[in-house]
Amino acid sequence: MSPIDDFLQYVDDNQSGFIDRLRDAVAIKSVSGDASLRPDVQNMVDWFDGQLRSYGVQTEQVDLGYQTVDGQQLKLPNAILGRIGDDPNKKTVLVYGHMDVQPAEKSDGWNTDPFTLTIDDQDRMFGRGSTDDKGPICAWVNVLEAHSAKQLDLPVNLRFCFEAMEESGSEGLDDLINKEAAKGEDGYFDNVDCVCISDNYWLNARTPIVTYGLRGVAYFEVTIGGPAQDLHSGMWGNVVHEPMTDLFNIMSQLVRGDGYILVEGVYSGIDDPTPEELALYNALDYTMDDFKSAVGGDIGLSEDVSQLLMGRMRWPSLSLHGIRGASSDETSKTVIPATVTGKFSLRLVPPQTPEDIEKKVKTYIEKVFNTLNTKSTLKEVVMTSGGMPWITDDKNWSYKAADDATMDVYGQNPDHCREGGSIPVTLTFSDALKVPVLLLPVGRGDDGAHSTNEKLDISNYMGGTKLLGTYLYKVAASETGEARRAPNKQKLPARALP
Amino acid sequence: MSPIDDFLQYVDDNQSGFIDRLRDAVAIKSVSGDASLRPDVQNMVDWFDGQLRSYGVQTEQVDLGYQTVDGQQLKLPNAILGRIGDDPNKKTVLVYGHMDVQPAEKSDGWNTDPFTLTIDDQDRMFGRGSTDDKGPICAWVNVLEAHSAKQLDLPVNLRFCFEAMEESGSEGLDDLINKEAAKGEDGYFDNVDCVCISDNYWLNARTPIVTYGLRGVAYFEVTIGGPAQDLHSGMWGNVVHEPMTDLFNIMSQLVRGDGYILVEGVYSGIDDPTPEELALYNALDYTMDDFKSAVGGDIGLSEDVSQLLMGRMRWPSLSLHGIRGASSDETSKTVIPATVTGKFSLRLVPPQTPEDIEKKVKTYIEKVFNTLNTKSTLKEVVMTSGGMPWITDDKNWSYKAADDATMDVYGQNPDHCREGGSIPVTLTFSDALKVPVLLLPVGRGDDGAHSTNEKLDISNYMGGTKLLGTYLYKVAASETGEARRAPNKQKLPARALP
Numbered sequence: 001m002s003p004i005d006d007f008l009q010y011v012d013d014n015q016s017g018f019i020d021r022l023r024d025a026v027a028i029k030s031v032s033g034d035a036s037l038r039p040d041v042q043n044m045v046d047w048f049d050g051q052l053r054s055y056g057v058q059t060e061q062v063d064l065g066y067q068t069v070d071g072q073q074l075k076l077p078n079a080i081l082g083r084i085g086d087d088p089n090k091k092t093v094l095v096y097g098h099m100d101v102q103p104a105e106k107s108d109g110w111n112t113d114p115f116t117l118t119i120d121d122q123d124r125m126f127g128r129g130s131t132d133d134k135g136p137i138c139a140w141v142n143v144l145e146a147h148s149a150k151q152l153d154l155p156v157n158l159r160f161c162f163e164a165m166e167e168s169g170s171e172g173l174d175d176l177i178n179k180e181a182a183k184g185e186d187g188y189f190d191n192v193d194c195v196c197i198s199d200n201y202w203l204n205a206r207t208p209i210v211t212y213g214l215r216g217v218a219y220f221e222v223t224i225g226g227p228a229q230d231l232h233s234g235m236w237g238n239v240v241h242e243p244m245t246d247l248f249n250i251m252s253q254l255v256r257g258d259g260y261i262l263v264e265g266v267y268s269g270i271d272d273p274t275p276e277e278l279a280l281y282n283a284l285d286y287t288m289d290d291f292k293s294a295v296g297g298d299i300g301l302s303e304d305v306s307q308l309l310m311g312r313m314r315w316p317s318l319s320l321h322g323i324r325g326a327s328s329d330e331t332s333k334t335v336i337p338a339t340v341t342g343k344f345s346l347r348l349v350p351p352q353t354p355e356d357i358e359k360k361v362k363t364y365i366e367k368v369f370n371t372l373n374t375k376s377t378l379k380e381v382v383m384t385s386g387g388m389p390w391i392t393d394d395k396n397w398s399y400k401a402a403d404d405a406t407m408d409v410y411g412q413n414p415d416h417c418r419e420g421g422s423i424p425v426t427l428t429f430s431d432a433l434k435v436p437v438l439l440l441p442v443g444r445g446d447d448g449a450h451s452t453n454e455k456l457d458i459s460n461y462m463g464g465t466k467l468l469g470t471y472l473y474k475v476a477a478s479e480t481g482e483a484r485r486a487p488n489k490q491k492l493p494a495r496a497l498p
Numbered sequence: 499m500s501p502i503d504d505f506l507q508y509v510d511d512n513q514s515g516f517i518d519r520l521r522d523a524v525a526i527k528s529v530s531g532d533a534s535l536r537p538d539v540q541n542m543v544d545w546f547d548g549q550l551r552s553y554g555v556q557t558e559q560v561d562l563g564y565q566t567v568d569g570q571q572l573k574l575p576n577a578i579l580g581r582i583g584d585d586p587n588k589k590t591v592l593v594y595g596h597m598d599v600q601p602a603e604k605s606d607g608w609n610t611d612p613f614t615l616t617i618d619d620q621d622r623m624f625g626r627g628s629t630d631d632k633g634p635i636c637a638w639v640n641v642l643e644a645h646s647a648k649q650l651d652l653p654v655n656l657r658f659c660f661e662a663m664e665e666s667g668s669e670g671l672d673d674l675i676n677k678e679a680a681k682g683e684d685g686y687f688d689n690v691d692c693v694c695i696s697d698n699y700w701l702n703a704r705t706p707i708v709t710y711g712l713r714g715v716a717y718f719e720v721t722i723g724g725p726a727q728d729l730h731s732g733m734w735g736n737v738v739h740e741p742m743t744d745l746f747n748i749m750s751q752l753v754r755g756d757g758y759i760l761v762e763g764v765y766s767g768i769d770d771p772t773p774e775e776l777a778l779y780n781a782l783d784y785t786m787d788d789f790k791s792a793v794g795g796d797i798g799l800s801e802d803v804s805q806l807l808m809g810r811m812r813w814p815s816l817s818l819h820g821i822r823g824a825s826s827d828e829t830s831k832t833v834i835p836a837t838v839t840g841k842f843s844l845r846l847v848p849p850q851t852p853e854d855i856e857k858k859v860k861t862y863i864e865k866v867f868n869t870l871n872t873k874s875t876l877k878e879v880v881m882t883s884g885g886m887p888w889i890t891d892d893k894n895w896s897y898k899a900a901d902d903a904t905m906d907v908y909g910q911n912p913d914h915c916r917e918g919g920s921i922p923v924t925l926t927f928s929d930a931l932k933v934p935v936l937l938l939p940v941g942r943g944d945d946g947a948h949s950t951n952e953k954l955d956i957s958n959y960m961g962g963t964k965l966l967g968t969y970l971y972k973v974a975a976s977e978t979g980e981a982r983r984a985p986n987k988q989k990l991p992a993r994a995l996p
Contacts, residue, residue, distance in 0.1 A: 229949055375798070
């Protein structure tokens with residue numbers, strides 16, 4: 001039996017133990033956005049640290065310092081750096097994953113306790129973090145367990161970078177990555193040939209994909225002020241200029257109902273798709289039924305599924321998120337809020353940059369505000385966070401290895417596509433290490449990451465474990481991959497827009 | 499010394515005791531909107547009950563039952579009914595006031611503890627409820643104390659109706675008033691000749707007023723739905739019709755920045771002011787400086803102070819209050835909310851009625867929604883509460899008595915004006931008892947009711963005590979007032995709009 005067959009056999013024989021691993025991970029409430037659960041987040045780090053060590057990974061927990069929450073200093077959970085294997089004749093793969101999860105309460109609409117992994121009669125494992133991102137990390141640990149138990153040599157050297165703040169802005173991670181990359185041979189990222197991230201999902205529930213592009217993001221807040229304090233709408237309604245009225249006027253002029261962004265110049269440099277690019281989207285395995293079941297209704301901006309995919313992957317978007325400072329509860333308070341802040345964000349595609357979009361949004365809002373003829377004050381327009389879009393060459397050896405692994409495990413070639421979301425760490429790794437970065441998902445498009453009743457199918461968990469392991473063997477066998485220390489580590493050119 | 503001089507002398511001699519009374523009242527945290535403070539609200543009721551009884555008022559605490567808060571049954575605080583005097587040769591005055599207050603926390607921006615009455619070097623008494631409405635109720639108790647201490651006969655029979663839920667919708671009060679009124683001779687409202695309410699304020703900080711009109715109110719919620727659950731804006735931005743975009747489009751078409759309401763037909767029946775009515779507004783003592791200092795800036799819809807006053811008192815208004823279901827906190831969550839509810843309210847003037855406005859608002863929103871060409875769903879437009887506007891004849895004997903009392907105490911005639919706010923109990927008393935209802939304020943326009951650093955000037959507290967007492971003497975001496983049981987208790991005609 002070849003080593004890879006040995007590995008695959010072990011996986012088939014150990015499903016129940018692998019599920020127990022995920023059950024144990026889900027049970028720890030590692031909600032990074034809830035300060036009161038911060039000790040659980042660190043417990044989760046310690047737990048994964050123990051898992052890695054038990055299979056021979058040399059690890060180090062990195063203190064990321066403090067964050068400021070509500071004016072108080074809150075200790076960040078540690079990140080984990082790890083290494084196993086140092087064979088100069090093998091390639092080196094850096095694996096990224098995150099151990100923290102989104103908040104979840106049964107009362108949010110979960111059918112089962114979100115922190116108790118619960119398997120239904122369709123072999124779906126429900127639980128917070130099952131697919132995002134504890135399932136994929138556990139799949140990596142499964143791969144380590146199989147090789148350790150079978151005393152198989154890993155086909156590559158592995159490096160790990162696991163964080164526990166991904167759902168809360170990856171506080172401290174960019175610094176860690178850049179510092180560690182700068183250490184070169186002396187750090188954990190020594191001689192890394194490629195990065196593999198499994199923190200995304202298939203487009204649908206049947207066809208594997210690999211992802212070669214992500215939209216960037218630019219989050220804005222616009223603040224309008226007027227009275228010195230909140231005013232009684234009985235005494236002052238129809239007497240004063242109301243900041244809420246002005247804010248609604250501005251925000252209703254940012255984006256049309258059909259998704260077209262009204263900010264001037266925002267589409268600059270983004271060309272219409274060529275017939276060749278259109279063909280790429282037409283070839284993706286995605287139907288209107290996939291779309292409708294994912295969003296829960298017939299609410300698409302187009303009746304053409306390729307147009308919907310392009311709307312998600314290769315065009316920018318602008319979504320209105322809410323208002324701070326106004327009434328937002330069940331009450332019928334009749335106040336004229338003194339100062340209100342509108343919140344919205346754009347998703348960006350090349351060649352858009354947060355810096356350029358920030359200028360255009362500010363200029364546009366100031367122009368709209370000046371048409372309002374109001375005595376309210378445009379207090380500020382702030383971009384609170386920005387992340388670059390990312391797109392890479394999907395023809396390199398790492399993607400080829402992923403294609404081959406997917407064919408072996410699932411019997412089909414994966415679709416190659418871009419994604420509408422943003423994973424800023426992708427670009428950080430790409431810029432810091434200048435090696436191929438691949439997004440290779442474990443879960444499906446209907447897993448409901450971030451939502452209630454998040455799940456991971458047992459078939460995807462087991463298939464994902466095989467896929468990630470097989471990918472390592474394909475990387476090792478890769479004929480087109482350069483050996484480490486080869487002078488190939490220049491920055492990859494951004495993939496030109498078709 | 500005449501009885502009234504005796505009364506006034508006692509007031510002058512007992513300022514410190516009167517302030518102690520208000521201090522004791524302010525110290526009880528009778529916040530009706532905070533379920534956890536409900537015991538304090540009932541303590542406040544017991545305290546005022548004790549005050550009334552100690553000066554000879556026969557009282558009864560009325561159980562108003564329960565309210566539903568967050569799905570739980572919460573006991574309502576009792577109301578107090580009271581009576582003192584039963585002389586068929588005297589007129590009978592019914593006094594209304596409320597013992598509960600708005601929420602207040604020092605961290606909201608108070609300079610002093612809101613529940614510790616604190617007097618500054620300008621003789622201003624700061625504390626929650628100082629002017630709204632504990633100060634005025636205490637002033638009534640001061641009047642009782644003075645007559646009791648000096649063994650003076652009250653010039654009229656007095657009846658009391660004090661509630662402790664005014665700041666939370668006066669739950670249960672309409673029922674109580676209507677039931678008590680229906681008891682006729684057997685109830686606490688027997689032979690009432692007029693109602694006096696002190697729960698409003700001077701327009702400015704120098705000129706007393708009486709109030710003869712209030713705007714009504716109609717509170718609306720409009721709900722737009724789309725996806726089955728909240729969606730990730732990265733994956734679905736520029737793919738689906740977003741309920742937030744549609745809601746902003748609708749709400750931005752309800753009212754213009756200059757206050758003009760865009761709902762069709764909403765101004766129907768409201769005529770422009772005649773020169774005579776305009777003269778009334780021009781004659782009110784109110785300056786642009788009064789306005790600017792009240793709202794904290796130069797944010798008026800007009801440079802003409804009479805236009806501002808008419809905007810407040812005799813025209814309707816529409817204010818946007820907020821959105822439920824969207825992001826409203828400090829975070830930068832990038833979600834497409836599945837279902838969002840916009841909240842707004844109109845203030846109404848005769849001949850507008852909540853019922854008619856409800857129809858017009860629903861028709862208009864449906865029409866605007868149909869222009870949006872969206873696949874979102876207009877789930878509902880609901881009027882969650884409505885109150886009629888109120889306006890009365892300000893030439894009757896009760897207003898004349900208030901004029902005379904004001905002249906005696908403050909040396910000037912009060913301005914007569916309408917107010918922009920809504921006190922629904924006013925119309926309830928008017929409809930149930932069919933006698934003159936007068937609003938006779940104690941506090942000033944700069945007292946900051948409902949706001950941080952609410953205050954009552956000692957001069958207004960002492961002047962208000964004298965004013966309310968003197969008003970009773972003027973009612974007693976009123977030549978134009980009919981004796982009780984006279985057949986004058988038909989419903990007063992609404993004051994025709996000029």
